[in-house]
Amino acid sequence: MAYDEDLAQQMRDDLGPLPGLSETKMFGGICFMLNGNMTCGVHKNGLMYRVGKPAHEEALALPGTKPMDFTGRPMRAFVDLPADCAEDDATREKLTQMAVAFAGSLPGK
Secondary structure, eight states: OOOOHHHHHHHHHHHOSOTTEEEEEETTEEEEEETTEEEEEEETTEEEEEOOGGGHHHHHTSTTOEEEOSSSSOEEEEEEEEGGGTTOHHHHHHHHHHHHHHHHTSOOO
């Protein structure tokens, strides 16, 4: 199953017109890169955000979030927001802010 294009458009809208933002196909979905650094994306089951290890626990405290787990081993710098929880604008907004802040703190590639 491919990723949900409506969720991808919602993520584009959430991100807005950021300088240095690009899209690339990755992990069977779409990934948004900020200055070449993975920021967030859409996969077949929902949304994922790269919030960084320092903000990981804060992100997991938001409604509907869970650890990102593609391979059976949780990824500590990422959180998952399942598609059925993606309607919460406040959660998406906070996760987007966290992901953009983290990616923006990294050197460009």
